[in-house]
Amino acid sequence: MNPLKALFEKQGQSVWLDFIERGMLADGGLARFVEEDGIRGVTSNPSIFNKAITGGDRYDRAIAAALGEDPALPAEALFWRLAVEDIRRAADILRPVYDASGGGDGYVSLEVAPGLAHDTAGTVAEARRLWARVDRPNLMIKVPATDEGIPAMEELIAAGINVNATLMFSMRHYENVAHAYIRGVARCERPERVASVASFFVSRVDTAVDRRLEAIGTPEALRLRGTV
Numbered sequence: 001m002n003p004l005k006a007l008f009e010k011q012g013q014s015v016w017l018d019f020i021e022r023g024m025l026a027d028g029g030l031a032r033f034v035e036e037d038g039i040r041g042v043t044s045n046p047s048i049f050n051k052a053i054t055g056g057d058r059y060d061r062a063i064a065a066a067l068g069e070d071p072a073l074p075a076e077a078l079f080w081r082l083a084v085e086d087i088r089r090a091a092d093i094l095r096p097v098y099d100a101s102g103g104g105d106g107y108v109s110l111e112v113a114p115g116l117a118h119d120t121a122g123t124v125a126e127a128r129r130l131w132a133r134v135d136r137p138n139l140m141i142k143v144p145a146t147d148e149g150i151p152a153m154e155e156l157i158a159a160g161i162n163v164n165a166t167l168m169f170s171m172r173h174y175e176n177v178a179h180a181y182i183r184g185v186a187r188c189e190r191p192e193r194v195a196s197v198a199s200f201f202v203s204r205v206d207t208a209v210d211r212r213l214e215a216i217g218t219p220e221a222l223r224l225r226g227t228v
Helices: 003-011 022-026 029-037 046-054 060-069 075-100 120-134 149-158 171-187 202-216 219-223
Strands: 015-017 039-043 107-111 139-144 163-168 196-200
Touching: 003 015, 015 029, 022 029, 022 075, 029 039, 029 075, 039 075, 046 075, 060 075, 075 107, 075 120, 107 163, 120 139, 120 149, 139 149, 139 196, 149 163, 149 171, 163 171, 171 196, 202 219
Parallel strands: 015 039, 039 107, 107 139, 139 163, 163 196
Antiparallel strands: none
């Protein structure tokens, strides 16, 4: 059995892909990941999209078409147009997983603009806008677990919008996220239709540990780099 599929079949662990770009949507790459490798979700963020858009010519035609319609289209509006198109397609590919799992899996995450990390009202407004634009039940909106992001999570969950809580680096962050989820669900008219996950960035911890190992500099320490 494929080891990624085995994680779910034997351990109940769902594997999500932390990357998305137009090529894998167009050539069937994501569909193969889902069907053959057991990928059960996808996450994205502005830096992932920036790398995808600037790293090749996959988006050139879409950019030309958008600017042909509106030559004065602001760069940020163009970015969101491209991102929403990709997220919709990814959500459609994962929709069978979402349906088969009763909403337990099959989500695609899209992050609000990083500049809103300390703006509760702005986060709520942008999350609502993205939710409406993507218009897929298996969308999750990524919201950072800042002091301002926590009340935004509660408001969004209460409104029936799926939330992926990010930027958690302590137990306090996790507790705040959990309580925001509970409060939001208690206020939600259809709580059975709303989902949420709490994302802990293992890679950020790995990077921080590697820097400390490099500072130690002994052969034993250097051999441990990248093993977290």
